[in-house]
Amino acid sequence: QVRLLESGGGSVNNGGSLTLSCTPSVSIYTTNCMGWFRQAPGKEREGVASLYKRTGATSYTDSVKGRFTLSREQNTLSLQMNNLKAEDTGTYYCAADFRLGNTCSYDGPFQLFGQGTQVTVSS
Numbered sequence: 001q002v003r004l005l006e007s008g009g010g011s012v013n014n015g016g017s018l019t020l021s022c023t024p025s026v027s028i029y030t031t032n033c034m035g036w037f038r039q040a041p042g043k044e045r046e047g048v049a050s051l052y053k054r055t056g057a058t059s060y061t062d063s064v065k066g067r068f069t070l071s072r073e074q075n076t077l078s079l080q081m082n083n084l085k086a087e088d089t090g091t092y093y094c095a096a097d098f099r100l101g102n103t104c105s106y107d108g109p110f111q112l113f114g115q116g117t118q119v120t121v122s123s
Helices: none
Strands: 004-007 010-013 018-024 033-039 046-052 058-060 068-073 076-081 090-097 117-122
Touching: 004 090, 018 033, 018 090, 018 117, 033 068, 033 076, 046 068, 046 076, 058 068
Parallel strands: 010 117
Antiparallel strands: 004 018, 018 076, 033 046, 033 090, 046 058, 068 076, 090 117
16 A cells, blocks of 8 residues: 655744655655645645656645745655745645646645644744
8 A cells, every 4th residue: 555654744933944755655756746735724625736747847826836845856755845824834745646647736636645744833
């Protein structure tokens, strides 16, 4: 069973930075698309960022553009989050899609999600 192993969550003050990491239990190169979703308390889960394996193209939801950067190094997907705001608080989930030929965007489609890691930003 393929798993996505997340790490890097934590608590920071407004304006701080965190880096989230996701390592799949298989080669990252078997994925078509990888990304991150998040869910704030009382809100629906929303897509944050994605990386398309074939081209390396990234996409981001508007609220994080210019602050978050998604990258891939060896078998790990990293989300660098700078200038964090209180509204970035939530549980962040790594996501992957293995279906070649699918599109890849920050809002999906994704087949598999990790267990989540908590990010808390205090104002």
